[in-house]
Amino acid sequence: MKLFALFVKSAPNKVFLSLVLGIVAGISYALLIPTVLNGIKSSSGTVREDVSNIYTLFGFEITNYKFAALFFFICIFILVTRTVSQVLLMRVATDVMSELRTSTYYRVMKAPLNGLEKVGAPKLIASITTDVGRIVTGARMLPDILISIVTVVGMLGFLLYLNPEVFGFLMLAILFGGVSYQLLMFIGGRYFSKSRQSIDELHESIKGLIQGAKELKLSEQKRESYFNDILLKHEKSVNKHDKSGNTVVSSAINYGDMISFFVIGMISFIFVSYHEVNEQALVGVVMGLLYITGPIGTILNSLPNITLANISYRKVTELFNRLPDENINATIKDIKPWETVTFSEIEYSYGADTDFKLGPITLEIKKSQITFIIGGNGSGKSTLSKILSLHEQPTSGCVLFDDEAVTADNLNSYREQVCAIYTSFYLFDCLLGEITPEKLETAQKYLTELGMDDKVTIDNGYFSTTRLSDGQRKRLALLVTFLEDRDIYLFDEWAADQDPQFKAVFYRQILPDLKRRGKAVIVISHDERYFDVADQLIVMENGSLVKRNQIDAVHKILEGIQ
Numbered sequence: 001m002k003l004f005a006l007f008v009k010s011a012p013n014k015v016f017l018s019l020v021l022g023i024v025a026g027i028s029y030a031l032l033i034p035t036v037l038n039g040i041k042s043s044s045g046t047v048r049e050d051v052s053n054i055y056t057l058f059g060f061e062i063t064n065y066k067f068a069a070l071f072f073f074i075c076i077f078i079l080v081t082r083t084v085s086q087v088l089l090m091r092v093a094t095d096v097m098s099e100l101r102t103s104t105y106y107r108v109m110k111a112p113l114n115g116l117e118k119v120g121a122p123k124l125i126a127s128i129t130t131d132v133g134r135i136v137t138g139a140r141m142l143p144d145i146l147i148s149i150v151t152v153v154g155m156l157g158f159l160l161y162l163n164p165e166v167f168g169f170l171m172l173a174i175l176f177g178g179v180s181y182q183l184l185m186f187i188g189g190r191y192f193s194k195s196r197q198s199i200d201e202l203h204e205s206i207k208g209l210i211q212g213a214k215e216l217k218l219s220e221q222k223r224e225s226y227f228n229d230i231l232l233k234h235e236k237s238v239n240k241h242d243k244s245g246n247t248v249v250s251s252a253i254n255y256g257d258m259i260s261f262f263v264i265g266m267i268s269f270i271f272v273s274y275h276e277v278n279e280q281a282l283v284g285v286v287m288g289l290l291y292i293t294g295p296i297g298t299i300l301n302s303l304p305n306i307t308l309a310n311i312s313y314r315k316v317t318e319l320f321n322r323l324p325d326e327n328i329n330a331t332i333k334d335i336k337p338w339e340t341v342t343f344s345e346i347e348y349s350y351g352a353d354t355d356f357k358l359g360p361i362t363l364e365i366k367k368s369q370i371t372f373i374i375g376g377n378g379s380g381k382s383t384l385s386k387i388l389s390l391h392e393q394p395t396s397g398c399v400l401f402d403d404e405a406v407t408a409d410n411l412n413s414y415r416e417q418v419c420a421i422y423t424s425f426y427l428f429d430c431l432l433g434e435i436t437p438e439k440l441e442t443a444q445k446y447l448t449e450l451g452m453d454d455k456v457t458i459d460n461g462y463f464s465t466t467r468l469s470d471g472q473r474k475r476l477a478l479l480v481t482f483l484e485d486r487d488i489y490l491f492d493e494w495a496a497d498q499d500p501q502f503k504a505v506f507y508r509q510i511l512p513d514l515k516r517r518g519k520a521v522i523v524i525s526h527d528e529r530y531f532d533v534a535d536q537l538i539v540m541e542n543g544s545l546v547k548r549n550q551i552d553a554v555h556k557i558l559e560g561i562q
């Protein structure tokens with residue numbers, strides 16, 4: 001029902017119309033059999049002999065023309081109502097699918113960075129590609145199910161009219177069949193749940209296969225171990241649970257299909273031995289029962305998709321619950337000019353996942369100043385820098401731009417002040433935002449300054465290629481930040497992939513140039529040779545800031561680290 005609620009929320013009028021048309025189509029379906037039975041009823045024994053009822057149209061004789069016209073009309077009516085009902089809901093379904101995907105994109109965009117890191121890309125991609133599709137496929141079945149249910153109910157009404165005793169027997173058979181069928185479907189659903197769980201693990205291992213290709217290429221043993229013990233293990237698990245689920249569900253569907261025939265057999269051969277049923281009523285009952293096998297089949301065939309859709313719906317809901325909204329004001333407001341950002345008594349923890357704790361730390365970042373952050377692996381440099389770049393909010397303490405505190409209301413606006421290149425940066429293949437001729441001209445100038453003009457061109461705002469060396473890709477990322485022209489620049493080991501010449505250009509020209517232009521520059525670096533470029537040098541150890549601006553002490557600490 002939750003699935004259907006999605007449709008109702010998206011387009012209530014269309015869904016209502018589709019349902020009404022579906023119900024009308026179902027009722028009309030149920031009328032077809034009584035119409036035929038009445039049409040072929042004859043007092044003289046054979047239908048053909050009833051000459052008074054014959055009408056000639058285009059040279060063809062039509063027996064019982066009134067019923068024939070009614071039958072023909074009902075057929076056309078069903079064709080139109082059913083098609084319109086399905087098309088309407090199918091169009092809503094397509095919109096719902098797109099809306100669901102879009103809301104997942106929004107959710108991802110608004111989620112805090114640590115939430116995204118915790119969930120991980122493979123799970124998100126599995127949800128966007130697998131779950132959303134399954135939800136909509138399941139929900140799309142609803143008009144057919146509805147039409148079929150109405151047809152079955154209508155036919156049951158007809159059977160009640162024909163013979164109440166047969167109807168009572170039929171209801172008992174339906175109850176028994178329904179319960180046993182649901183039991184099988186429940187078992188099938190459990191297999192599909194397990195398969196869906198394995199799909200997440202499979203996506204995670206596919207990520208390892210692609211991103212770890214370099215590591216796997218060099219070792220047969222590693223490759224075999226990864227392939228057989230991890231990747232194929234998950235692949236086989238999906239395969240096994242899907243097969244088991246489909247086997248149970250197929251058996252259930254066939255069993256469900258055959259229930260009607262069992263009932264027909266029992267009524268025709270056993271029930272008639274104990275109850276008075278006249279021949280005409282028995283023919284009507286058998287015809288009715290044969291007729292409802294189609295709609296029952298439709299309902300049964302749709303149920304596996306509904307089961308999968310429900311599993312996927314639960315998965316998406318679970319995922320959304322693990323991706324809380326940052327709850328910050330999305331509006332970008334003008335902010336007051338500022339000179340100093342103060343991080344006061346800030347602390348940060350990643351939650352229960354790790355016992356690492358950052359802070360409390362107090363430090364100032366000023367415009368026209370270069371701050372170096374150094375420290376050993378795992379000392380907390382990147383964690384601190386994510387707070388300095390306003391990607392993360394401290395768990396306690398406060399951040400002030402001069403005297404204005406950063407709050408949920410203005411965080412998004414202050415983020416517009418920052419650009420950062422982390423070690424795990426992403427290089428978009430185009431310049432995002434408005435592309436003006438001036439911007440393109442500036443980009444071309446930077447391309448030359450960064451020594452990339454012989455490698456890359458910018459056409460219509462797109463880089464001609466991003467298939468470059470790591471160092472070259474970082475230079476393009478730098479170009480993008482230059483174009484953004486923000487007030488705070490943060491570089492996380494940016495120079496690590498650069499050749500010695502360009503390293504010198506970065507530390508001796510680019511950083512001082514940014515400083516001259518009034519930018520607040522933060523650099524995470526292990527390049528001791530260039531520490532003299534820093535106006536402020538801070539050292540991290542075990543999540544705490546241990547030294548500040550004491551180059552000698554810093555050298556001692558670095559010796560300790562090395």
Ligand SMILES: Nc1ncnc2c1ncn2[C@@H]1O[C@H](COP(=O)(O)OP(=O)(O)OP(=O)(O)O)[C@@H](O)[C@H]1O
Nearest residue numbers: 117350353354356376377378379380381382383384
């Ligand atoms: N995404 C994360 N989830 C949970 N804990 C994390 C996460 N990232 C880092 N940590 C924890 O924070 C600690 C500090 O990590 P951080 O990346 O800040 O160190 P670093 O000084 O930048 O190290 P390196 O020089 O190796 O990049 C780690 O030891 C780890 O325990």
